Amino acid sequence: NEFLKRLAITFLHLIALSMAVYLRPPPAEGLFGTDARSICRYTAEFGTCLGAVSFVVFQQGEEIKAQGLLGFLFSLSGNPSKAVFLLANVLVMLCVPFRLAEQRLIEDLLLIIAIPSSWFFLIFFAGAVKLTGPFVTMIYNMLVGDIFRFSIIYLIFLLGFTQAFYFLFKGHLGKSTRFETYPRTWMSLFHMTLGFYE
Structure with missing residues (x-):
């Protein structure tokens, strides 16, 4: 049940991230608008930031408390998909100050790294399924x-x-x-x- 719950939360996070990026206006237009498309994008961005903060601060914070910082970093070295997803969520959180400073280029660069890194986390769930687990192990090797x-x-x-x-x-x-x-x-x-x- 915990596995399926985490998978569902990850899918919601990825859908919100994808919608936030898909609804972004072209570079010539500003990121601050009041039309329906902008409001949908704001909602998706808020959901993405909320998911990133809950993963980095609450979920990983609990693990750091339980394992200690060195134990947590050692566990990340054995789970690259989780390490990459953690990096992606940190990059998503870093987008907020650059949005407020109106540094769109830096925000775009952070998102370029964060988007594929976020989707890479699904490898973690595919590794636990009998059908795809051996292939995940083979790809890691x-x-x-x-x-x-x-x-x-x-x-x-x-x-x-x-x-x-x-x-x-x-x-x-x-x-x-x-x-x-x-x-x-x-x-x-x-x-x-x-x-x-x-």
Whole structure:
């Protein structure tokens, strides 16, 4: 019963988060409106913030009281989906001061990380089901082993070639702005490794 209750609360939180993001206006428009769409978005944002505060402060606070801080951090190292969900909820809570300061770009960046991280928590529930549990274990083993090692080698090559291309094209851009700045060069080379280049 506790498992199903937590799953239902997680689904409500994810639906509220998705609605809050889906109803956001384009960047040209402001985030403070009085139309029906804005009111629905405010309701979804309030529900999302309420869920984030209850998870971080109350639920995790009880666990920290019961286990101690070091025990809690050690338990997070064995449960990556919960650690990522905790990070996502902290990022959602950080969106509030940036909304009040009207820093939409920073708020958007926080949400870009928080949204997939929140959905990743469903892996925790899938691991407890007999049908999907072995696949979750297999994916964790692949992430910790093979993909982690590949990522280290991939990043070494990507960062090395990013510096080379950035300095090679510095001052010789012509019509292309693909290598104009270091972050844009990094993103262009990342796209090239996926096959998106002329």
